[in-house]
Ligand SMILES: Nc1ncnc2c1ncn2[C@@H]1O[C@H](COP(=O)(O)OP(=O)(O)O)[C@@H](O)[C@H]1O
């Protein structure tokens with residue numbers, strides 16, 4: 001199973017979500033390859049620095065769009081799950097990953113700029129779905145959300161206007177504990193006795209379950 005977190009816009013939690021999905025699947029005893037397609041290497045660095053004793057996915061830094069589809073298929077034969085951390089700004093990488101992915105997860109922040117970039121990604125998904133006859137499932141989800149804001153209402157309305165790419169009902173709130181996790185060399189699933197971290201870990205878990213993972 002190849003799962004991609006994808007959106008041309010930076011800062012919408014692709015790397016954060018990819019690291020958390022990888023860690024969550026490891027807890028379920030799956031073998032996991034985390035593919036970092038971003039030259040900034042956020043998720044590779046995060047995983048490399050995880051505290052001793054925290055299970056790590058095997059990380060692959062693959063940034064060549066020409067070779068990417070084939071490399072992902074090969075990894076898909078070796079691992080139960082291949083989690084792809086998408087690169088911001090690269091339409092080539094976006095296309096190459098969507099060609100072979102089974103599940104596309106599109107995080108979006110509730111902001112006008114993010115929704116415009118998200119629309120480009122969703123159009124590419126529709127085209128690919130057309131070519132691959134629905135082998136590619138896709139969902140959007142909202143991240144870094146401030147509850148009850150006008151922007152949130154507007155973003156929900158926009159994302160619900162793509163009925164073929166449903167909006168997941170679980171939203172990931174804007175929380176300092178999520179922003180801090182990388183610097184703490186942890187994921188949200190690795191805190192002992194921190195209620196905020198545990199609550200946000202559960203939120204990510206619910207999101208993954210709603211996406212059928
Ligand atoms: N739910 C959240 N609440 C607060 N900060 C977040 C949240 N999700 C991500 N961040 C922070 O936002 C920034 C961008 O996240 P990142 O996962 O690197 O996005 P991307 O990979 O899409 O560029 C990072 O500093 C990250 O720690």
Ligand SMILES: [Mg+2]
Nearest residue numbers: 014015038042
């Ligand atoms: Mg990133």
